Each structure stands twice: as structure tokens, then as C-alpha cells.
Amino acid sequence: xxxxxxxxxxxxxxxxxxxxxxxxxxxxxxxxxxxxxxxxxxxxxxxxxxxxxxxxxxxxxxxxxxxxxxxxxxxxxxxxxxxxxxxxxxxxxxxxxxxxxxxxxxxxxxxxxxxxxxxxxxxxxxxxxxxxxxxxxxxxxxxxxxxxxxxxxxxxxxxxxxxxxxxxxxxxxxxxxxxxxxxxxxxxxxxxxxxxxxxxxxxxxxxxxxxxxxxxxxx
Amino acid sequence: xxxxxxxxxxxxxxxxxxxxxxxxxxxxxxxxxxxxxxxxxxxxxxxxxxxxxxxxxxxxxxxxxxxxxxxxxxxxxxxxxxxxxxxxxxxxxxxxxxxxxxxxxxxxxxxxxxxxxxxxxxxxxxxxxxxxxxxxxxxxxxxxxxxxxxxxxxxxxxxxxxxxxxxxxxxxxxxxxxxxxxxxxxxxxxxxxxxxxxxxxxxxxxxxxxxxxxxxxxxxxxxxxxxxxxxxxxxxxxxxxxxxxxxxxxxxxxxxxxxxxxxxxxxxxx
Numbered sequence: 001x002x003x004x005x006x007x008x009x010x011x012x013x014x015x016x017x018x019x020x021x022x023x024x025x026x027x028x029x030x031x032x033x034x035x036x037x038x039x040x041x042x043x044x045x046x047x048x049x050x051x052x053x054x055x056x057x058x059x060x061x062x063x064x065x066x067x068x069x070x071x072x073x074x075x076x077x078x079x080x081x082x083x084x085x086x087x088x089x090x091x092x093x094x095x096x097x098x099x100x101x102x103x104x105x106x107x108x109x110x111x112x113x114x115x116x117x118x119x120x121x122x123x124x125x126x127x128x129x130x131x132x133x134x135x136x137x138x139x140x141x142x143x144x145x146x147x148x149x150x151x152x153x154x155x156x157x158x159x160x161x162x163x164x165x166x167x168x169x170x171x172x173x174x175x176x177x178x179x180x181x182x183x184x185x186x187x188x189x190x191x192x193x194x195x196x197x198x199x200x201x202x203x204x205x206x207x208x209x210x211x212x213x214x215x216x217x218x219x
Numbered sequence: 220x221x222x223x224x225x226x227x228x229x230x231x232x233x234x235x236x237x238x239x240x241x242x243x244x245x246x247x248x249x250x251x252x253x254x255x256x257x258x259x260x261x262x263x264x265x266x267x268x269x270x271x272x273x274x275x276x277x278x279x280x281x282x283x284x285x286x287x288x289x290x291x292x293x294x295x296x297x298x299x300x301x302x303x304x305x306x307x308x309x310x311x312x313x314x315x316x317x318x319x320x321x322x323x324x325x326x327x328x329x330x331x332x333x334x335x336x337x338x339x340x341x342x343x344x345x346x347x348x349x350x351x352x353x354x355x356x357x358x359x360x361x362x363x364x365x366x367x368x369x370x371x372x373x374x375x376x377x378x379x380x381x382x383x384x385x386x387x388x389x390x391x392x393x394x395x396x397x398x399x400x401x402x403x404x405x406x407x408x409x410x411x412x413x414x415x416x417x418x419x420x421x422x423x424x425x426x427x428x429x430x431x432x433x434x435x436x437x438x439x440x441x442x443x444x445x446x447x448x449x450x451x452x453x454x455x456x457x458x459x460x461x462x463x464x465x466x467x468x469x470x471x472x473x474x475x476x477x478x479x480x481x482x483x484x485x486x487x488x489x
Contacts, residue, residue: 006309067441068434069397075414075430079231079423148296155299159401162418172305176404181309188302195297 008182019168019190026167026194029157032089034150037096044097045104046130055105062098070095070159078163088160095156096149103145107138136210143206147199154195158187168194234424242428247412249432255408256436259327260395263334268388271343278343279350279380280372288347295340300333300394304401307333330402330409337398338391345387349380381452389444396440400433410436 012019044062048055065073070091077087111134119133135142158169166173168190175183243250278284307329315324353376361375377384400411413429416422 067393067437069400069437071397071400071411071414072430072433072437075417075426075433078418079427151296155297155301158299158301161301162415169299169301172299172302173404176305176308179308179312184302184305184309188299188306191299191302192294192297196293199297 006181006185011182012186019171019186022166022168022170023190023194025165026154026157026169026191029085029088029092029160029165029167030150030153030194030198033092033096033153033157034146036089037093037100037149037153038146040093041097041100041104045101045108048101049105049108059098059101059105062101065094066098068094070156071162074160074163083164085165087163088157088165091160092153092156096153099145099149099152100142103142103148104138107141107145108134110141111137139210140206143202143209147202150198150202151195154191154198158191167191231423231427235427238424238428249410249413249428252408252410252412253432253436256396256399256410256433259330259334259402259407259409260392260399260440263331263338264388264392264395266331266335267338267342267391271339272346272384275343275346275384276350276372276377279347280368280376282351284347288344291340291344295344300337300398301401303336304330304333304398304405307336308405325406326402327407329405330399330407333402333405334395334399338395341387341391341394342384346380346384349383349387350376352383353379378453382448385444385448385451389441389448392444393437393441396437397433400429 044058048058068076073091073094074087077090081087081090115137116129116133119129124133157165157167158172160166161169161173168187171183171187171190173187175181175185175187239249242248245251278287308324311321311329311332312324315321315328321328350372357379358371358375361371366374399409400414402409403411403415410429410432413425413432417424417426417429
């Protein structure tokens with residue numbers, strides 16, 4: 001058999017609209033998962049920091065969720081929530097929690113106690129302390145966690161193709177079903193590119209938010 | 220209405236129990252599917268360890284390959300495992316066309332290739348990181364005592380890095396077991412068949428059963444390998460590790476790697 005080309009550029013040019021829509025879907029699924037994940041992780045991490053006894057069960061639960069294979073988790077949910085965005089988001093959010101909770105907790109625990117002591121001495125209320133001292137100082141570590149969660153989520157979104165969503169993962173699945181290499185390569189390459197662009201964007205956001213730590217090397 | 224929901228739930232659990240009681244036998248029964256799942260996962264892990272562990276150890280020992288590790292970590296994180304499985308198919312189909320020895324580019328082969336590609340980088344990365352993380356003073360002392368390079372690697376560096384290496388293998392093994400279900404998409408068997416076929420015909424019972432089996436197998440793999448880890452790692456130099464399961468690539472992250480005196484953090488230049 002004559003070797004087929006891996007990529008049929010003509011097909012890609014003909015399907016630019018569809019590609020754009022799928023990228024949009026991919027980014028929306030990722031953004032919702034990261035946003036909700038971050039809110040839940042913040043609440044749980046702060047609760048865990050305030051009540052130290054609650055921290056081990058919180059991270060343990062997040063760890064268990066993280067260990068369940070993604071496909072299995074989506075499969076568990078399908079009988080309950082069906083082939084819906086809700087199913088995808090429950091799964092995607094679950095996977096961000098461990099990484100995000102860990103980064104928030106380590107970030108805040110890593111703050112020099114002298115700094116918080118000084119703030120307390122100056123009469124900062126716990127709430128002001130959190131928003132003006134602890135979260136800003138923990139931001140580099142938190143952003144490192146968000147970056148990892150973002151890259152992981154972009155990859156996981158492709159799996160949701162199996163429950164009828166998938167973003168650019170839709171191309172991978174359709175390519176597999178039709179033995180059409182172009183779509184497989186396209187879907188995978190787009191997913192990698194989206195992950196890298198999002199990662200770079202988060203580095204940029206971190207730079208803007210923490211002007212005082214320019215000299216710190218990125219992890 | 221609530222009563223109806225509860226009734227549905229009980230009925231579903233009954234169907235699930237009936238499925239487990241009836242579908243274990245034969246070529247498409249779950250015992251066979253578990254066996255297929257374990258064989259392809261085991262073969263991929265063995266191959267990955269056979270290739271990546273010696274390479275990682277050698278690169279770590281000579282201090283080379285730092286750039287390679289960094290780029291592997293970055294690309295490895297960004298590459299979706301679904302994409303790897305899908306990409307394996309066109310490659311193995313071409314291989315089967317080119318080499319008459321291979322009778323099919325479908326099924327086992329693409330699944331194996333994909334899982335191998337998924338497993339080799341983290342094993343390499345963790346072996347490299349483990350060896351690089353051994354206290355340089357200890358290595359220096361060994362060299363001062365006249366122990367040659369190869370024996371430094373086998374008697375000093377590898378045992379001291381064993382915890383990091385084994386942890387990497389454990390996380391990789393769990394990841395392989397978790398990804399192997401996607402092999403069903405390239406015509407392999409394994410437990411993914413129940414999930415993928417269940418999706419196709421919208422059979423909730425089959426989907427849930429497949430999910431339960433995959434999750435149990437992943438947990439069993441995690442437990443099995445942590446037992447192995449405890450046996451392989453020498454008693455005196457077990458590093459203290461905070462928390463249990465995190466992704467393989469997370470542990471290489473210097474911000475997260477918290478080892479005791481025996482194994483120091485990876486980044487030294489700062």
C-alpha cells in the first residue's frame with residue numbers, strides 16, 4: 001500500500017469554521033472547570049487552614065477523586081447525569097481539586113510567620129490579612145498549581161469526546177472512527193497547543209499580579 | 220417522586236448485581252477483560268521500565284540530559300493520553316503494512332505502543348531525578364574511598380534513589396491501568412470495552428460495571444505497587460513524603476519535592 005500522508009491540509013482549510021467552534025468549546029469547558037475548581041479549592045483550603053483537623057480528610061478525598069481514572073469517573077456519572085456538560089464538568093472539576101488545594105495550602109503555609117505576625121500586630125483583621133497579605137504572598141505557588149491544573153484539564157477535556165463533547169478531542173474521536181489520520185493529528189496538536197498557550201498566558205498573568213517577585217525563577 | 224427515584228436506584232443496583240453475577244464467563248466476560256487489561260498494562264510497564272530505567276539511571280549518573288528531562292516534563296504534561304492512543308493507530312497500521320511479521324495494526328499493538336509511550340517518560344524522569352537527588356557528599360565520599368563509577372551507581376545511587384524511582388513506577392502503573400480502557404477505541408479488549416460499548420448502546424449498567432472494575436483495578440495497582448515500594452526501598456533511607464497520590468510529574472516539580480536529608484531537592488543552582 002502506498003503510504004498515506006499523515007496530514008491532509010486541504011481538509012483542514014475546508015473545516016476552519018468547525019475547528020474554531022471546537023476550540024471555543026474546548027476553552028469554555030476548561031475555563032468553567034478551572035473557575036469552579038478554584039472557588040471550591042479556595043473554600044476547602046481556607047477551611048482546612050483554619051481548622052487543621054479538617055485538612056487531612058479534605059486532601060484525602062481530593063486524592064481519591066484524583067486517583068479514579070478519568071474515563072471511569074465520566075462513566076460513573078453518565079447513568080446519573082447523562083451525556084451532558086454537567087457530567088463533563090463534575091469530572092473535570094474533581095481533577096483540579098487536589099492540585100489546587102495543595103498549592104493554596106502550601107502557598108499560605110510557606111509564608112514567613114514574621115510577616116503575618118507583623119500584620120497582626122498592626123491590627124489587621126483575619127479577613128484583611130487573608131486578602132492583603134496571605135493570598136498575594138502565596139500567589140506564585142498558587143499560580144504554579146493553577147498552571148498544572150490548566151494543562152491537565154486541557155488534556156482531559158479531549159476525553160469528554162466520548163460523552164459527546166470533547167472540544168478538539170472530538171476530532172480525535174471522529175478521526176479514530178473513520179481511520180482519518182488528519183483529524184487525529186489535528187485534535188492532538190491543537191490540544192497540546194492550547195495547553196501551552198494557556199500555560200504561557202498564566203505565566204503572564206502571574207507576572208502582572210506579582211510585580212514584586214520578578215526575580216523569582218518560574219517553576 | 221422521591222420514592223420513584225429511590226425505586227429506580229434500587230432497581231439499577233439490582234441490575235448491576237445481576238450483571239456481575241452473570242457476565243463473568245467466556246471471551247467477552249469480565250474475567251477475560253480483566254486479563255486483557257492486565258496483560259497489555261503489564262507488558263507496557265515492563266517495556267517502559269526496561270528501556271527508561273537504565274537510560275534515566277545513566278543520564279542521572281553522568282549528569283547529562285537535564286534539558287531532555289525538562290522538555291519531556293513539559294511535553295508530557297501537555298500531550299493528552301487520548302491523543303497518544305489515537306496517534307498510535309496510524310503508526311501501527313503503517314507498521315503492519317510495512318512489516319508482514321505483524322499480522323494486525325489494530326488491537327493489542329496500538330494499545331501497547333500508546334501505553335509504552337505514555338509510561339516511558341515518567342519512569343525516565345523519576346529515575347533521573349532520583350539519581351540526581353542523591354546527596355553529592357555521599358557520592359563524593361564513595362568516590363574518595365576508591366569505588367568506581369559503575370559501582371557508585373549500583374551500590375550507592377540506585378539504592379538511595381530507590382524510593383523516588385519506585386514511586387515513579389507506581390504512579391506510572393496506575394496511569395497505565397487508567398488509560399488502557401482507551402484501547403477499546405483501537406479495537407482492543409480490556410475493561411474499556413464495557414465503557415465504550417456501553418456508551419455506544421447507552422447501556423448504563425454495563426457502563427457503571429466497567430467503571431467500577433477499572434477503578435478497582437487502578438486502586439489495586441496502587442496498593443500493590445506501594446507494597447512493592449516498601450519492600451524494594453532500603454529501610455534506612457526512606458524519604459519522608461508528605462501526602463500520598465499525586466501525579467507523577469508533580470513530584471518532579473522542585474517546588475513540591477520534599478525529601479529528607481537522604482534525598483535532597485533537585486534544584487541546586489539557586
